[in-house]
Every structure is written in structure tokens, then in C-alpha cells.
Amino acid sequence: MPLPAQLLQHPRCPAAGPSGRGVCGHTTARARSRPRHAGAWRPREVSTTSTTTPRASRHGGGCSSSSGGGRGVRSRSGPRTGRGSSGPSQQQERRTAPAVPVTPVIEEGPVEVPALGWMWQAGSSSSSGDKGDALSRPMPTAAATVANLYEDRIKAKKSLGQNFMMDDTILRDIVAAAGVGPGDLVLEVGPGTGNLTKHLLSAGARVTAVEKDDTLYGRLGQEYAHVPELELVNGDAVKVGLEDIIRHMVEQDLRAQKQQQQQQLGQAQQQPTSSVSSSSSSPSATSFEPDAASSPAPPAAPAPAPAPAPASAAAAAAAATAAAAATPKPPAPKRVKVVANLPYNITKDLLQLLLPLGDLVSDLHIMIQHEAGERLTERTPGGREWRAANIRTLFYCRPKYRFRISRFKYDPVPGVDGALVTFALRPPAARPVVPSEQGLLELVDKAFSERRKKMRNSLTPLYGSQEVETALAACGLNVDARAQDLTLEQFVALSWQLHRQRVGELLAVRGPRRPEAKAADAEAGGGRRGPKAGSARSK
Numbered sequence: 001m002p003l004p005a006q007l008l009q010h011p012r013c014p015a016a017g018p019s020g021r022g023v024c025g026h027t028t029a030r031a032r033s034r035p036r037h038a039g040a041w042r043p044r045e046v047s048t049t050s051t052t053t054p055r056a057s058r059h060g061g062g063c064s065s066s067s068g069g070g071r072g073v074r075s076r077s078g079p080r081t082g083r084g085s086s087g088p089s090q091q092q093e094r095r096t097a098p099a100v101p102v103t104p105v106i107e108e109g110p111v112e113v114p115a116l117g118w119m120w121q122a123g124s125s126s127s128s129g130d131k132g133d134a135l136s137r138p139m140p141t142a143a144a145t146v147a148n149l150y151e152d153r154i155k156a157k158k159s160l161g162q163n164f165m166m167d168d169t170i171l172r173d174i175v176a177a178a179g180v181g182p183g184d185l186v187l188e189v190g191p192g193t194g195n196l197t198k199h200l201l202s203a204g205a206r207v208t209a210v211e212k213d214d215t216l217y218g219r220l221g222q223e224y225a226h227v228p229e230l231e232l233v234n235g236d237a238v239k240v241g242l243e244d245i246i247r248h249m250v251e252q253d254l255r256a257q258k259q260q261q262q263q264q265l266g267q268a269q270q271q272p273t274s275s276v277s278s279s280s281s282s283p284s285a286t287s288f289e290p291d292a293a294s295s296p297a298p299p300a301a302p303a304p305a306p307a308p309a310p311a312s313a314a315a316a317a318a319a320a321t322a323a324a325a326a327t328p329k330p331p332a333p334k335r336v337k338v339v340a341n342l343p344y345n346i347t348k349d350l351l352q353l354l355l356p357l358g359d360l361v362s363d364l365h366i367m368i369q370h371e372a373g374e375r376l377t378e379r380t381p382g383g384r385e386w387r388a389a390n391i392r393t394l395f396y397c398r399p400k401y402r403f404r405i406s407r408f409k410y411d412p413v414p415g416v417d418g419a420l421v422t423f424a425l426r427p428p429a430a431r432p433v434v435p436s437e438q439g440l441l442e443l444v445d446k447a448f449s450e451r452r453k454k455m456r457n458s459l460t461p462l463y464g465s466q467e468v469e470t471a472l473a474a475c476g477l478n479v480d481a482r483a484q485d486l487t488l489e490q491f492v493a494l495s496w497q498l499h500r501q502r503v504g505e506l507l508a509v510r511g512p513r514r515p516e517a518k519a520a521d522a523e524a525g526g527g528r529r530g531p532k533a534g535s536a537r538s539k
């Protein structure tokens with residue numbers, strides 16, 4: 001685990017974990033021998049003085065040993081709009097700040113663990129447009145922010161799956177793989193120390209993050225209090241009502257987009273008006289200039305030409321089209337991206353919650369256990385790893401295994417490696433057509449519940465054995481098939497066939513239906529019909 005030079009393993013650190021690899025990121029004995037911060041992490045204070053030396057910029061707020069009596073990085077930045085004023089020296093500093101890449105500033109000499117909150121100082125918001133300031137400020141590494149937790153004697157909670165990512169390169173890779181860019185809406189589950197959050201924010205996303213741990217939520221809340229791009233929710237992501245939260249994100253953004261569009265329209269309307277009014281105040285001034293120079297008497301202004309009537313209906317249509325093109329389209333709702341280093345114990349529940357939300361969510365990019373990632377992205381039936389979760393996943397999305405992540409990049413070190421997996425969600429209209437989504441999922445769950453049994457036996461609580469055999473045969477499948485032999489398409493065909501058989505039975509009992517009921521049915525079905533029996537051949 002590469003660490004900044006000054007963040008060597010603390011020899012007595014219990015958090016070094018079983019690996020003993022020094023991933024805890026604690027400070028060296030030298031650094032710790034200095035007066036410990038009253039709290040290495042504090043609510044962010046806004047100082048309007050500019051007294052910071054580069055060294056002091058590493059100190060947390062309130063550290064008695066830091067020059068300027070406050071967090072260097074804060075005092076240096078000056079306020080963002082509405083939060084105090086920046087003195088001339090600060091402005092000068094801002095102008096001259098070199099636009100270096102966002103990398104940790106490694107300094108010589110004794111250092112403290114950098115305080116959390118590397119960039120969200122006044123003037124650093126993406127909305128402020130003042131990037132130079134943010135970029136010139138030291139950014140604590142992911143490892144350092146974790147070390148900061150331990151400095152405050154906060155231990156990682158196993159029950160909450162707290163294995164913090166320690167490698168900024170991986171965090172950047174995740175954000176890049178997720179294609180997060182300016183203006184994107186991102187839901188993060190389990191921000192923890194904010195390690196991933198800060199990379200999402202620095203990519204320009206608006207982030208809503210749900211954290212269950214009260215302590216970590218409290219720390220983030222104070223640190224990012226003045227960051228409008230981040231909204232924090234305290235709660236269990238599985239129970240907090242994620243769908244409502246996501247819907248709210250989309251609606252809020254849509255309102256903001258509409259407001260922005262109206263403002264732009266207002267500005268655009270003002271501009272042509274002023275140019276028209278200036279030209280009308282000195283009509284044809286430019287065109288008459290040469291004549292004015294050669295003749296004392298200005299020529300008479302030509303009579304205004306009558307507005308040309310549209311030569312034809314085609315011209316009128318063209319004019320209407322041009323007018324329509326000039327009218328901006330109303331903004332479209334954005335779909336949300338979910339990016340998270342998930343606690344492994346809630347992966348399954350969260351996927352069940354999020355995969356069906358393809359109308360609101362475009363894709364999930366989640367760090368999960370490597371083995372779980374391999375299983376969920378399996379596409380070939382027949383193996384022991386082919387499960388109900390594969391069918392469900394493929395029904396709702398296209399899963400893709402992106403890259404493996406060594407367990408030694410986390411602290412504490414978990415028992416297994418991680419992986420980044422992407423799930424590109426299908427909007428509801430792009431999913432396979434089935435008689436009932438719930439019915440298909442029940443059929444799949446039941447079929448896999450006793451995977452070693454033949455389906456004509458495992459499905460018996462839902463369907464009779466003969467009924468299943470008939471349906472399998474009608475779909476061109478082996479009547480002895482087991483759940484693990486079938487693809488998603490074959491399950492879809494089977495569910496249609498079973499549905500048809502049931503409807504047929506009902507009709508046989510009730511007798512033929514009246515034509516008007518059939519017509520009503522056809523209308524309700526919207527023309528979306530299932531595949532014909534026999535269209536799904538067994539492999």
C-alpha cells in the first residue's frame with residue numbers, strides 16, 4: 001500500500017489489522033510526539049485572515065501548534081460567495097496560485113495528519129468557477145483521511161462493513177470508469193470518510209450520500225457543511241426509501257435546469273432587444289455613411305419595404321420550423337448514477353432495490369466482493385454459479401466486471417479481494433416483455449430454490465408437474481431441465497407458455513369469451529405480446 005512519506009505505520013497501531021502491512025496510515029512517532037490536535041477534525045471554520053504557511057496548512061482547526069490559530073487550508077482559501085470577504089493578499093494569492101494537478105502536497109519535516117476537508121473551502125466550489133484555489137490546496141490522501149479517524153480514536157465497525165479504500169488512484173479509476181462528469185447526479189451509499197465522495201465532487205457531480213454510521217455522518221456533515229453539491233442522508237440505505245431519495249434528486253435537478261433555462265432565455269431576449277433599439281435609434285447609419293461623406297445632404301431614407309408575405313405554404317412551414325428551432329427544448333430529467341464502495345453485507349438487498357429503478361437510474365458502479373462480482377456478471381447458464389440472481393440481473397440490466405481490487409487497498413484489510421462491477425440498467429420499456437414481472441421473478445426464484453431438482457419437481461408449489469412438462473416441451477426445452485440449464489430468454493418463454501396454458505384452462509372452464517371483452521383485452525395489452533411457444537430452444 002503506497003503511503004505518503006510521512007504516513008508510515010504507527011508501530012502500536014491496533015488498526016494496522018491482521019495484515020500488519022502498515023495500511024493504517026498512522027503518523028510516525030515523530031509526528032505524534034507533537035501536541036495532538038484538540039480534535040484532528042473539526043467543523044470547518046471560515047477564517048478571513050491569510051496567515052498560513054504551507055506547513056500550517058496541514059493542521060486541523062483549533063490546533064494550538066498551528067500558526068494562525070486555525071486550519072491553514074481554510075484561512076488560505078478565503079470565503080466563497082457570501083461567507084466573509086477576501087482581503088487583497090488572498091486575492092493576490094489566488095491569482096498567483098499555480099494550477100497544479102490535485103495531488104497531495106508532501107512536505108519535509110514534522111507533519112501532523114492532514115485535516116479532513118482538503119478542498120471544500122471558500123472559493124473552491126465548482127460553481128464558483130475558481131478552480132485554481134482548490135487545486136493549489138493540499139489534498140489529504142485517502143489513507144490520511146482514514147488515519148484521521150484513528151487519530152480521533154474511531155475504530156472501523158465490522159458490523160457496518162467498514163473497510164475504507166486507501167488508494168486514491170483506484171478511487172479516481174472508479175470515478176472515471178463510472179463516467180462521472182460535471183452536472184451528473186450521483187447517489188453514493190456509505191460515504192464513510194468521504195474518500196470516494198471527494199473524487200465524485202471533484203469530477204463535478206452533485207452527490208447525495210446515505211450513511212448509516214452516526215459518527216461518520218456527523219463528521220461528514222460538518223466537514224462538508226458549505227458544499228451545496230453534497231447532500232447527506234443519515235440512515236440505513238436499505239430502509240431509508242432510496243427510490244424516493246433518487247426521485248427527489250431528479251426532480252430537484254430538473255427544477256434547477258428549468259430555472260437556468262429561463263434565466264438564459266431572459267438574457268437572450270434582452271440582447272436582441274437592445275441591438276434592435278440601438279439600430280432603430282440611428283437607422284441605417286452604417287449603410288449611409290459613405291454617401292454622407294460625399295454629399296452634405298443625406299439621401300432620403302428608403303421607404304420601408306413591406307414584410308414579405310410567405311411565398312408559399314412551404315415557406316410558412318419553414319418559418320414555423322425555424323421558430324420552433326429557436327425555442328429551446330424543455331430540459332429532460334437526468335437519470336442518476338449510483339457509485340459506491342458498498343458494505344458487502346447489504347450488496348444483495350441494495351441490488352434488489354436498485355436494479356428495477358431503470359427509469360430513474362442509468363447505471364450502478366459498485367465495489368463488491370470479487371467472487372460476488374464474478375458470479376453476478378456470469379452470462380452462461382449451465383454452471384454451478386448460475387443462479388436466480390443472474391437471471392434477475394440480466395432481466396434488469398447489462399452487468400460488467402470492470403476490474404479487480406486487492407484487499408490490501410482497504411483498511412482494515414478484508415478477507416477477500418474486491419472488484420468494481422457496473423450494472424447498466426434497462427429502462428422498463430427495454431426489458432424483456434413478460435406477462436408479469438413479479439410472476440417471472442417468482443418462477444425463477446422457485447426454480448432455483450432447489451437447483452438440483454428437475455424443474456417439473458421444483459416448480460410444483462406454483463405449477464403442476466405435468467403443466468411444467470407440457471410448457472417445457474412447448475418451448476422446445478428438455479422436459480428434464482433444471483433451473484441452471486436455462487437462459488433468461490428461455491425463462492421468459494417458459495413464463496409466457498405457462499401463462500398461456502393457465503389462460504387456456506380458464507377459458508375452457510368459463511367457455512368462450514364475448515368479442516367485446518376480447519377487444520378490451522387487446523386494448524389493455526397495448527399490442528405487447530409474448531413470444532410464440534417453441535421459440536426458445538434449449539442449448
Ligand SMILES: C[S@@+](CC[C@H](N)C(=O)[O-])C[C@H]1O[C@@H](n2cnc3c(N)ncnc32)[C@H](O)[C@@H]1O
Pocket residue numbers: 160161162163164165166189190191192193194195196197210211212213216235236237238341342343344346
Ligand atoms: C466499505 S465502507 C466504504 C467507505 C468509503 N466510501 C470508502 O470508500 O472508503 C462502507 C460504508 O457504508 C456504511 N454503511 C454500512 N451499512 C450501511 C447501510 N445499511 N446504509 C448506509 N451506509 C452503510 C459504513 O458505515 C461505511 O461508511
